[in-house]
Amino acid sequence: MEAVFDNNDPQNSSPLEVFLHALSRIYAVAVKVRLAGYRHGIFKTRRLPCxxxxxxxxxxxxxxxxxxxxxxxxxxxxxxxxxxxxxxxxxxxxxxxxxxxxxxxxxxxxxxxxxxxxxxxxxxxxxxxxxxxxxxxxxxxxxxxxxxxxxxxxxxxxxxxxxxxxxxxxxxxxxxxxxxxxxxxxxxxxxxxxxxxxxxxxxxxxxxxxxxxxxxxxxxxxxxxxxxxxxxxxxxAHAPVLRVWIQPGQNAALEQLSRPGALEIRQLAGRRVFAFSGIAANAVFQRSLTGLGIDVSGFIGFGDHHAYSTDDLSRILDAARSAGADCLCTTDKDWVKLPRHVDWPLELAVMGVDIDxxxxxxxxxxxxxxxxxxxx
CATH class of the missing domain: 3.40.50.300 (P-loop containing nucleotide triphosphate hydrolases)
Structure with missing residues (x-):
């Protein structure tokens, strides 16, 4: 599918690209009609008192x-x-x-x-x-x-x-x-x-x-x-931040995400890290870790807004062990969806981004x- 998105040559389009392009034209008409309806007052716009x-x-x-x-x-x-x-x-x-x-x-x-x-x-x-x-x-x-x-x-x-x-x-x-x-x-x-x-x-x-x-x-x-x-x-810029560090066998309260602490990304230096995420830009997250000099021994990406199951956690842990990882890493958006009472066998680093x-x-x-x- 990525190859379809990356191809902008109309002379070399696959049947799937032609079909998607036709759907895009229908979608464009629907969007323009809706916006015109609001612009001309056919659909009502509401204003809040703030x-x-x-x-x-x-x-x-x-x-x-x-x-x-x-x-x-x-x-x-x-x-x-x-x-x-x-x-x-x-x-x-x-x-x-x-x-x-x-x-x-x-x-x-x-x-x-x-x-x-x-x-x-x-x-x-x-x-x-x-x-x-x-x-x-x-x-x-x-x-x-x-x-x-x-x-x-x-x-x-x-x-x-x-x-x-x-x-x-x-x-x-x-x-x-x-x-x-x-x-x-x-x-x-x-x-x-x-x-x-x-x-x-x-x-x-x-x-x-x-x-x-x-x-x-x-x-x-x-x-x-x-x-x-x-x-x-x-x-x-998106400034990477290490928000939470969970030791093996520990549980961490969600409120830790809101506590400014002394955690530093260099805590991941020298570790073999297995990362996973279910966000819109999994590849960006993976590249950001390697860009920080972190040794990423393996990575699993899930769909955006993924709801993690116990089978997913087993798959992640099995892959981490196979990759010889001694630490797990995920995003804060993923961490809030993980089951709360998990006895992590490896340390887990929870990363976020701040706007700079x-x-x-x-x-x-x-x-x-x-x-x-x-x-x-």
Whole structure:
């Protein structure tokens, strides 16, 4: 399937590519009709009685929306404003009915009910007393958040396509390594909307910017096959962080993810590490470990939002033993979905990423301030 996505030669297309391209054209028509319906008032857009910031993208897959939503929520908190985060709760049991994942002080829903990413955000944001809610109907869940928590700002996680809910700021994330995938719409490619939809964005952030790109001053906009709308553009790196270290036979509380500790990635130096993940960018996670100089003796990747079973854990442990590993490694998003009462026979390192805007941080914060408080 990867070969299909990578082929952009229309003269050398397989029957499957032709079929997917035809489906993409149908999908494009459906998306354009829906957006036109909202633009012309046929479908109603609802506005909440508070400021709304959407963090989203135009591609399927990971661009760092979850850590970026956490980053923005922490920024809002530092300004002395009350924030709440709303996510769809994709593949969670509460996606349809909605739920409060955290009230800012307690976890009120399980990872299975909330979905892995909202649950992770809830755990990470508890020290800031930021509530997290989930639900497919963002308008209804937004009203519930206002009634219960009275936020000054609501942050929509993965909200760019949810045009039914009006927002004050649309932040669109683009992966600097492959901003538009193969530039085809689903299912021929990974674009969720036509590129013309980028005109709705207020700010662009290129994520996963490398140190080399920053040092050389190269700008990801130069690699795009088209010109972005005239909006402020920022660059952000994904800074790897070792969040939790579990000793053999130990259990670790989920709340450890929210505790800033003295863990250092160099604890993995000299270890033979077997890694596993079930995220949208498994290959990126694997490359990030090797890029840190970690000896990755083996790797197993699962589908995004994978629900781990005991058979999966047995497979992981058997593969780790066969690879001669003395340590396991996974992501924080995966760890929240693992069974809680597992006696790990090997040490387990739980990795996460923090958003690092570097020198772009003041400019990004100023743009948010201008749009949230235009008179102040």
């Amino acid at each position: 400021k709304v910031i959407s963090i989203g993208n135009v591609t399927a897959g990971g661009t760092g929306k979850t850590p970026f939503a956490i980053y923005v929520a922490a920024m809002i908190h530092r300004w002395g404003l009350r924030a709440a985060v709303i996510s769809r709760g994709y593949k969670g049991d509460a996606e349809r009915r909605g739920a409060v994942v955290s009230d800012g002080s307690r976890l009120l829903a399980s990872p299975e009910a909330a979905g892995d990413e909202p649950f992770l955000m809830a755990v990470r944001l508890m020290p800031l007393s930021v509530p997290v809610l989930v639900g497919r109907d963002r308008v209804r869940i937004g009203l519930q958040a206002i009634q219960r928590f009275a936020p000054d700002v609501i942050i929509l996680d993965d909200g760019f396509q949810h045009v039914r809910l009006a927002r004050d700021i649309d932040v669109v994330l683009l992966d600097s390594q492959r901003p538009l995938g193969n530039s085809h719409l689903l299912p021929r490619g990974v674009l969720r909307e036509p590129l013309s939809s980028l005109r709705r964005a207020d700010l662009f952030v290129f994520t996963r910017t490398t140190a080399k790109e920053k040092d050389t001053g190269s700008h990801p906009c130069r690699t795009l096959p088209f010109r972005l709308p005239d909006r402020p553009v920022f660059r952000a 805007l570097g020198g772009d941080a003041p400019g990004f914060a100023e743009q948010l301030r201008l749009r949230l408080c235009p008179a102040g």
